[in-house]
Amino acid sequence: MTSPSESPAAALTVDVVAALADRYGVPAEAIRSVPGGVANHAYALGNHLFLRIPRTPAFERDLRKEVAVIPIARAAGVRTPAIVDFDDTQTLLATPYLVCEQVHGTPLDAIPHQADDALWFELGRELATLHRVPPTPIPGVEADGGEDPRPEVDRLARDGYIDPGTASWLLTWFDRLARRFDPDQPHVLLHGDIAAQNLLVNPRTTALAAVIDWGDAAWGPPGMEFAKLPLDQVAATLRGYGNREYGVLEAAALWYHLSWGLSGLARPPRAGERHWTAPPASRLLGMLRFFAGSPPAPWSTLT
Structure with missing residues (x-):
């Protein structure tokens, strides 16, 4: 550290x-x-x-x-x-x-060069290991399933942040994603803040040294774990996650990215903050950038 x-x-x-x-x-x-x-x-x-x-x-x-x-x-x-x-x-x-x-090690967000896929593969294995922890009471660790984002879409339309046609399209998208995964699936132990500043790496090789800062740990759906990384990093991380049903975690991760991106759309700017999602439109623009880059299946089937 x-x-x-x-x-x-x-x-x-x-x-x-x-x-x-x-x-x-x-x-x-x-x-x-x-x-x-x-x-x-x-x-x-x-x-x-x-x-x-x-x-x-x-x-x-x-x-x-x-x-x-x-x-x-x-x-x-x-x-x-x-x-x-x-x-x-x-x-x-x-x-x-x-x-x-x-x-x-050095926090990943302090490294001037971009990490390669090997780091994200390693991280996927670490998270799969964490998510296999048997459910048991842990002091201070509460359940967090997230909220249904569809009422927020309606609110954004009413308040004039998005137009009615876009709201209808978003609601249909959420409905499609909900058919690809179960938002009420059994909870796992989440780190809760998997982001570049909480990944210590070798500054020369960007090999993963440690995952730090467990203050946001919670019991929650696995897909929520991947909501604080850009989607290209999520895609690389899930390759290391191991055996799982095709497309389910991708759909869940996208659900939370889209949900949290919309919930932050109406908030004021927060200049100078460290996290990449601090600017209100960052998460939504990151999704646009990811899908504009022609991602492979199953991501290409989720829009």
Whole structure:
């Protein structure tokens, strides 16, 4: 979990840095702030440990969820850093924090060159492994089946975001997709945020090193797992997913892409955000780009 560091131990007091150094056996000068995500401040503790501290109390719940999910994912065989310590006593910091093994990789979205299909094939195998975890209660991990998108289509038409003819076409498309997969199929354990920033890779080869950030984990339909990658990457990932019924996961992934793309159409722009779907039209334009490129079957049969 490494990337270019900020100023040493930025945002931590000298006393806290000294206490962390003593507790985890690293020199104080080896505690480095690392550019993190939305939910957590991140620090490298030397070369072997990684510290994550929730940015606000609202994100503490996600951190606790990660503590529950990570051992289960690792026991199943998913490549993700092991937990070394979780401290919620609030004796050292005024918030719970998590220390994991440090994986020496770079987030995929920080790599200047594009990953090849081998990475996505590897990711497909990892996700298939995760989705085979037997259903069992996991603290903090709730069910998320998504909502039927067809009422949203009607709302967009009423509010003038799409014309009635387009609304009718979209409703027919959703009906066709629903015949290709079961939106109420049994739930599996989802990572919930499979996106480039949560995939650590070898910066030279882009081989997959680890899947990180389990704060959005949920029980949900398998197709929902593939809704945060561009469709060309989804297509490459599903090639590694293994035995499955022809076209079913593709139809499900497309259902969620189309659904979430439409639900974001009316929201205001969010400049400067890291995720590729932050611009309101990004997801829908990504779908247009994918299908304009003449994708192979079964994708070509889903429009």
